[in-house]
Amino acid sequence: MISLSDLGTISEIIVSALLVIGGFFTLVGSIGLLKLDNSMSRLHAPTKASTLGVGSLLMASMVYAFAAGDGSLHEVLVMAFLFVTAPISGNFIAKANMHRLRNKPDLPPPPPPPDHVWSTYSEK
Amino acid sequence: MLSRLLPHPLLTILLSLVWCLLVNEIKLGTVVFGVILGLLIPIATAAYWPDRPMFSRPWKMIGYMVLVLWDILVANVVVAMIVLFKSNKNMRPQWVVIPLDLRKPEAITMLAGTITLTPGTVSADLSEDGRTLLVHALDADDPDAVRDDIKQRYERRIKEIFE
Numbered sequence: 269m270i271s272l273s274d275l276g277t278i279s280e281i282i283v284s285a286l287l288v289i290g291g292f293f294t295l296v297g298s299i300g301l302l303k304l305d306n307s308m309s310r311l312h313a314p315t316k317a318s319t320l321g322v323g324s325l326l327m328a329s330m331v332y333a334f335a336a337g338d339g340s341l342h343e344v345l346v347m348a349f350l351f352v353t354a355p356i357s358g359n360f361i362a363k364a365n366m367h368r369l370r371n372k373p374d375l376p377p378p379p380p381p382p383d384h385v386w387s388t389y390s391e392k
Numbered sequence: 393m394l395s396r397l398l399p400h401p402l403l404t405i406l407l408s409l410v411w412c413l414l415v416n417e418i419k420l421g422t423v424v425f426g427v428i429l430g431l432l433i434p435i436a437t438a439a440y441w442p443d444r445p446m447f448s449r450p451w452k453m454i455g456y457m458v459l460v461l462w463d464i465l466v467a468n469v470v471v472a473m474i475v476l477f478k479s480n481k482n483m484r485p486q487w488v489v490i491p492l493d494l495r496k497p498e499a500i501t502m503l504a505g506t507i508t509l510t511p512g513t514v515s516a517d518l519s520e521d522g523r524t525l526l527v528h529a530l531d532a533d534d535p536d537a538v539r540d541d542i543k544q545r546y547e548r549r550i551k552e553i554f555e
Contacts (some may be wrong), residue, residue: 292472293468296476299476300475304483309528311528312512312528316468316471316472316511319464320468320511341413341416345410355507355508358514359504359508359516362517363516365516385520386519387518
């Protein structure tokens, strides 16, 4: 086990900076979740936390592993799976929201051009 | 014959690469086993992939991914500023309706995923006929500008990759 101070100064700075950036964006994501006032806007906050927030935490982990001489690319996989799955869960929450907003005056989704409906509302 | 043995060349490469990353070491044994998996899995699952050639210009994918990563970086900062310093009253959440030129389901999935990953926009739904995408924007003064931006920046490039 190597502690952070055993790394070179440069990689120490890079790892720390990445950790701070990741922490900052994850925090902003949580603040957004609390602060924003309608359910659709609130959905925007977690998409940030999961992209740049987790992304730079994983980068920090990767730089640390390589600087410690025990390089690991598992983080690339974590990032790839996260980027593929995050939009799917976001999409499901958005659809649940659309059902809640249906027939309500606050931000109803506009109907698409000629007499079609959004597939969430489809009766078929 | 070749398409029988190699129904999805790109999937083969991807699976071999993912295997090597999972094992987390580059040794001959790992690579060989990865390639074996990459060859067997596409053959075993070929029945579930009816349309074979998914991409027509796969190499453009790399440029596209770099562009999207860069946009995620920039947009994250912009949206963080909005969340931290803009009051809820001044925020203008909007629904944006995007008419699609893309027809392939894979291409539309990729566009919708990109829109959700770039902060500030979340793709919500597709119209019944699959030709219009509903997107929610966190803070947009002009929904038409958001629509044109997405069409110009992402849809055009995805179209090049797939068609």
